[in-house]
Amino acid sequence: xxxxxxxxxxxxxxxxxxxxxxxxxxxxxxxxxxxxxxxxxxxxxxxxxxxxxxxxxxxxxxxxxxxxxxxxxxxxxxxxxxxxxxxxxxxxxxxxxx
Ligand code: SF4
Numbered sequence: 001x002x003x004x005x006x007x008x009x010x011x012x013x014x015x016x017x018x019x020x021x022x023x024x025x026x027x028x029x030x031x032x033x034x035x036x037x038x039x040x041x042x043x044x045x046x047x048x049x050x051x052x053x054x055x056x057x058x059x060x061x062x063x064x065x066x067x068x069x070x071x072x073x074x075x076x077x078x079x080x081x082x083x084x085x086x087x088x089x090x091x092x093x094x095x096x097x098x
Contacts, residue, residue: 005040005044006037006040006041006044009040009043009044009053010029010036010037010040013029013036013040013073013092013093014029016073017029017093025077025095026095026096026097027077027093027094027095027096028093028094028096029092029093029094030087030091030092030093030094031094032091035091035092036092039056039057039090039092041056042056042057043055043056043072052067052068052071053071053072054067054070054071054072055070055071055072055074055089055090056072056090057089057090058070058089072092073088073092073093074088074089076088076089076093082095
């Protein structure tokens with residue numbers, strides 16, 4: 001997966017972060033740039049191999065309804081990982097006030 005595609009996806013994620021509403025539970029991209037780039041590679045390769053940009057660290061189920069919930073970015077604030085650790089399952093997005 002080319003560096004340019006990775007950069008483009010990271011720019012999309014930055015836009016997602018910038019568009020969040022004011023209030024509690026604000027999040028940001030993980031400051032670990034290598035991790036973010038690695039996750040972007042994973043999402044891009046899922047897009048290439050499975051047709052959609054699924055989460056790089058969860059398994060798809062082959063049930064469309066379920067799998068649509070795995071498209072990144074997912075509804076990660078509903079996850080246990082967010083409640084317990086303040087991070088999405090893959091630590092791509094992390095709580096801003098840490
Ligand atoms: S857990 Fe994180 S990396 Fe995985 S789909 Fe959700 S937002 Fe994306």
